[in-house]
Amino acid sequence: xxxxxxxxxxxxxxxxxxxxxxxxxxxxxxxxxxxxxxxxxxxxxxxxxxxxxxxxxxxxxxxxxxxxxxxxxxxxxxxxxxxxxxxxxxxxxxxxxxxxxxxxxxxxxxxxxxxxxxxxxxxxxxxxxxxxxxxxxxxxxxxxxxxxxxxxxxxxxxxxxxxxxxxxxxxxxxxxxxxxxxxxxxxxxxxxxxxxxxxxxxxxxxxxxxxxxxxxxxxxxxxxxxxxxxxxxxxxxxxxxxxx
Amino acid sequence: xxxxxxxxxxxxxxxxxxxxxxxxxxxxxxxxxxxxxxxxxxxxxxxxxxxxxxxxxxxxxxxxxxxxxxxxxxxxxxxxxxxxxxxxxxxxxxxxxxxxxxxxxxxxxxxxxxxxxxxxxxxxxxxxxxxxxxxxxxxxxxxxxxxxxxxxxxxxxxxxxxxxxxxxxxxxxxxxxxxxxxxxxxxxxxxxxxxxxxxxxxxxxxxxxxxxxxxxxxxxxxxxxxxxxxxxxxxxxxxxxxxxxxxxxxxxxxxxxxxxxxxxxxxxxxxxxxxxxxxxxxxxxxxxxxxxxxxxxxxxxxxxxxxxxxxxxxxxxxxxxxxxxxxxxxxxxxxxxxxxxxxxxxxxxxxxxxxxxxxxxxxxxxxxxxxxxxxxxxxxxxxxxxxxxxxxxxxxxxxxxxxxxxxxxxxxxxxxxxxxxxxxxxxxxxxxxxxxxx
Numbered sequence: 001x002x003x004x005x006x007x008x009x010x011x012x013x014x015x016x017x018x019x020x021x022x023x024x025x026x027x028x029x030x031x032x033x034x035x036x037x038x039x040x041x042x043x044x045x046x047x048x049x050x051x052x053x054x055x056x057x058x059x060x061x062x063x064x065x066x067x068x069x070x071x072x073x074x075x076x077x078x079x080x081x082x083x084x085x086x087x088x089x090x091x092x093x094x095x096x097x098x099x100x101x102x103x104x105x106x107x108x109x110x111x112x113x114x115x116x117x118x119x120x121x122x123x124x125x126x127x128x129x130x131x132x133x134x135x136x137x138x139x140x141x142x143x144x145x146x147x148x149x150x151x152x153x154x155x156x157x158x159x160x161x162x163x164x165x166x167x168x169x170x171x172x173x174x175x176x177x178x179x180x181x182x183x184x185x186x187x188x189x190x191x192x193x194x195x196x197x198x199x200x201x202x203x204x205x206x207x208x209x210x211x212x213x214x215x216x217x218x219x220x221x222x223x224x225x226x227x228x229x230x231x232x233x234x235x236x237x238x239x240x241x242x243x244x
Numbered sequence: 245x246x247x248x249x250x251x252x253x254x255x256x257x258x259x260x261x262x263x264x265x266x267x268x269x270x271x272x273x274x275x276x277x278x279x280x281x282x283x284x285x286x287x288x289x290x291x292x293x294x295x296x297x298x299x300x301x302x303x304x305x306x307x308x309x310x311x312x313x314x315x316x317x318x319x320x321x322x323x324x325x326x327x328x329x330x331x332x333x334x335x336x337x338x339x340x341x342x343x344x345x346x347x348x349x350x351x352x353x354x355x356x357x358x359x360x361x362x363x364x365x366x367x368x369x370x371x372x373x374x375x376x377x378x379x380x381x382x383x384x385x386x387x388x389x390x391x392x393x394x395x396x397x398x399x400x401x402x403x404x405x406x407x408x409x410x411x412x413x414x415x416x417x418x419x420x421x422x423x424x425x426x427x428x429x430x431x432x433x434x435x436x437x438x439x440x441x442x443x444x445x446x447x448x449x450x451x452x453x454x455x456x457x458x459x460x461x462x463x464x465x466x467x468x469x470x471x472x473x474x475x476x477x478x479x480x481x482x483x484x485x486x487x488x489x490x491x492x493x494x495x496x497x498x499x500x501x502x503x504x505x506x507x508x509x510x511x512x513x514x515x516x517x518x519x520x521x522x523x524x525x526x527x528x529x530x531x532x533x534x535x536x537x538x539x540x541x542x543x544x545x546x547x548x549x550x551x552x553x554x555x556x557x558x559x560x561x562x563x564x565x566x567x568x569x570x571x572x573x574x575x576x577x578x579x580x581x582x583x584x585x586x587x588x589x590x591x592x593x594x595x596x597x598x599x600x601x602x603x604x605x606x607x608x609x610x611x612x613x614x615x616x617x618x619x620x621x622x623x624x625x626x627x628x629x630x631x632x633x634x635x636x637x638x639x640x641x642x643x644x645x646x647x648x649x650x651x652x653x654x655x656x657x658x659x660x661x662x663x664x665x666x667x668x669x670x671x672x673x674x675x676x677x678x679x680x681x682x
Contacts, residue, residue: 001285001679004554004642005619009679031619032645085678135250135271135291136675179250179290212619 001087002136006211007032008087012080014065014123015093016040017049020142020187023200024090024207029058031208033088037080039065040093067093067119068111073126081130088211089127091120091141094161102156109156116160121167128171131180138181140207141168145188145219148228151244172216183210186228187220196224250289252279254296258381258405261295265403265671266379268293272673275403277318277345283555283640285675286352286398292673295403297347303327304406311411312370317347317404329487333411334468334535336368340586340608347404352639353396353599355606357444357466360591364601366395367594368410376402377667386595392655393662396596398638400663400672400682414535416484418469419444422529425521429459429572433565433605436589442467449585449607450521451576452514459572461587462524469532480532487535510615513581553583554613554643556622559590560634561604567632568605571625575609578621584610597655600637608640619643638676646680656682 002008009032013021016038025036036058040046046062053060065076080086097112124141131137146154147161165184172182185207189197203220210218219225231239255261265273271292276282278298287294300316301323307313311333315324321344325335339354348354350372355364362368366386374384374394382402384391394401422442426432432447447461474481560567575582586608590601600606611618626636626648635652636644650656660682663672676682 001290001675003619003644003679004613007619009646031623034646133291135289212613 001085002138002211003032006138006214007208008138008211009033010035010037010085010087012037012039012077012086012089012127014039014089014091014127015067016062016065017043017045018092018094018142019200020190020203021090021092022049022052024204025053025058026056027201027204027208028088029053029056034059035084036060037063037086039063039076039080041066065123067115067123070119070122073122077123077126077130081134085134085137086130087137089131089137089139090207091124091127091139093119093123094142094144094164095157096154097157099154099156112156113160113163116157117163117167120164124167124171128175128180128182132175132178135179137179138183138211139171139175140183140185140211142203143168143184143186145186145224145228148186149232149239152240153244169216181214183207183215183218185210185218185220186224188224196221196227250292250294252294252296254299256299258300258375261297261300261403261405262375262379262381264293264295265375265377268671272671274672274674275317275347275351275399277320277348278343282348282352284638284642285679286639286641287348288675289673290675290678297345297403300405301345306331308333311413312408313411314406314408315346316406317345317350317372319346320344321346321349326487328411329414329417329535330485332413332415332485334414336362336410336412337365339365346407346409347399350395350404350407351397351399353594353596353601354639355588355590355601357446357588359601360445360589361441361443362412363591364396364594364596364599366391366596366599368412369395370408370410372407373405374402375405377669377671381405389662390666392595392597393659394596395594396599396638397659398598398674398676398682400674400677401666402672414468414485415471416469416474416480417487417535418474418480418484419466419533419535420469420473421464421466421531421533422527423525423531424463424527424529425524426459426461426463428457429461429569432459432461432463432587433568435463436587440465446586446588448517448520449572449587450517451572451580451582451585452518453521454576458576459569460521462521466533468535474532480534510579510581510612513583513612514579515581516583517581517585552613553610554618554622555608555610555640556625557600557606557608557637557640558625558629558634559600559602559604559606559637560629560632561602564604564632564634567628567634568607571607571628574621574625578615580609580611580615580621582609582611584608597659598638598653600635600639602635604634606637608637638680641676644680649680649682 050060050062094116102109143165144161146158147165168184187203198220206220253264273293274289275295276287297318300318303315305314308331337356349365353364353366442465444466447463449461453460630651
């Protein structure tokens with residue numbers, strides 16, 4: 001059960017090796033979280049992530065989950081929810097892809113879209129249904145600033161995130177009034193340094209604040225909201241020439 | 245929380261209550277007094293069933309000579325007071341919120357400003373009828389295990405259907421109120437324990453004061469006015485027991501309860517406390533106030549939860565005054581604006597296993613939830629309270645860490661055992677029970 005500040009006691013991470021998700025889990029364990037489910041494809045990295053959370057005092061368990069196999073989502077996630085209430089579901093899986101290669105190999109491009117969008121649609125719907133039955137809990141979906149407007153440099157990834165973002169917003173409206181809460185998080189680039197980039201720790205901080213405020217959309221860093229609003233309305237002829 | 249998917253059932257008869265309990269789905273049921281009355285999450289049940297007991301509001305038997313009443317659990321305390329005052333009886337314990345029901349008062353085992361004299365609410369209960377998970381209605385008497393678990397048990401042992409309560413005899417419907425200012429916390433505690441035997445006592449602390457003034461407060465003490473203290477010929481003297489609800493000036497009502505905490509920050513909330521201190525009389529005694537239906541003299545705002553605020557109430561025992569000092573200093577240093585910082589002395593421990601009062605002091609705070617770092621700050625206070633052998637009030641709690649429960653309430657293990665035996669399927673459950681694993 002969440003407390004008055006929206007801090008969860010149990011957490012389910014879809015995409016258990018995501019850096020942002022693990023930074024968030026570490027932060028929440030320092031507050032209230034005791035039970036963490038890390039869902040992902042079985043790998044040493046996943047076990048290692050669970051071990052690192054156990055070292056912090058949490059009861060961390062792993063569960064096999066594959067975003068590319070939507071038929072299994074109902075069974076896999078159903079088992080987790082049957083074990084007890086989940087206060088926070090963090091949907092954090094996704095692949096960046098390689099734009100240049102993916103453009104040449106459409107099958108690889110489709111896989112990016114299937115992981116980031118199709119997989120999230122089925123997992124998100126299963127989680128949302130369970131939260132609705134519970135009557136409480138939050139679903140936090142990691143979108144991206146790249147989904148706000150397609151750029152030449154990463155439009156395959158960006159378009160998949162744009163779909164995910166729109167899906168999540170609609171899901172949030174569908175769950176409004178059921179006690180469950182949906183939050184979209186749109187971080188900037190986390191793998192570089194410079195203005196408007198961010199770190200997994202900063203995203204974790206923003207997620208905690210968003211949970212407390214029951215926000216629906218969170219930008220990290222916050223200034224991205226204004227910058228992207230401006231970019232979104234930039235004429236295409238000009239946008240195309242910008243060094244983005 | 246707005247928009248919880250709970251199915252609210254308002255039983256009108258005991259049979260309806262029983263069938264609601266029988267039919268509630270996998271996520272269980274919990275009883276509550278009315279919508280939005282509770283401070284904490286003891287009366288919420290996300291995704292499950294909530295029984296609104298205010299439909300069972302009949303007073304069945306009144307013994308006007310002995311002051312004993314048998315009534316349904318949904319009777320509001322202020323209704324009971326209005327009904328019984330003309331007969332010379334008043335509710336034995338008046339919590340800060342005048343809108344509690346009899347069942348809620350037993351389930352939370354409420355205390356009032358008269359705790360050192362009167363004890364908590366369950367102290368005045370002669371017997372109650374409890375609808376348990378197996379569908380049986382049991383008569384529960386004080387002194388039994390089930391009574392100790394039910395008094396203060398947050399509705400987790402069953403649904404209280406009726407209660408027999410012993411009331412307090414009064415000669416008039418008036419209070420004689422003394423107000424004074426205490427210069428700091430030591431002064432305040434000395435005044436509250438100076439061998440004074442007035443029935444009610446509480447103090448509103450001004451948390452904007454720092455340094456030598458830390459803990460300065462407005463101290464209010466009151467007693468029921470005896471008949472011979474009324475001036476002859478006045479309206480009060482002609483109708484000593486008439487009960488007229490007193491309306492507060494709208495501005496005052498807004499400040500004391502209606503204004504959402506999210507609109508105000510620490511500055512405004514703090515200023516309110518400071519203003520209260522400065523405008524209070526330095527010392528005034530013998531003021532006659534009508535004991536109107538919402539007990540205005542007995543402290544505190546109209547008690548529904550203030551949106552955007554977090555309620556924090558803790559108690560520490562006698563001999564732990566240094567802890568209290570430290571906490572008040574920390575609150576002042578944190579610049580914690582509180583709409584409501586009330587200190588009350590507490591008397592003996594009550595019978596209930598999860599009853600809150602312990603001999604010592606209790607401080608209640610209403611803090612705007614948006615203050616930065618508040619969650620961590622309150623966790624720190626919890627640690628300090630637990631280390632001093634104190635506890636946090638479950639009825640007003642919405643944020644306690646589960647690990648601290650058994651430290652604060654040593655009988656919690658007994659409570660869990662009894663619940664496991666009485667309610668193996670976990671029919672009675674609430675958000676509080678889920679969070680603290682009660």
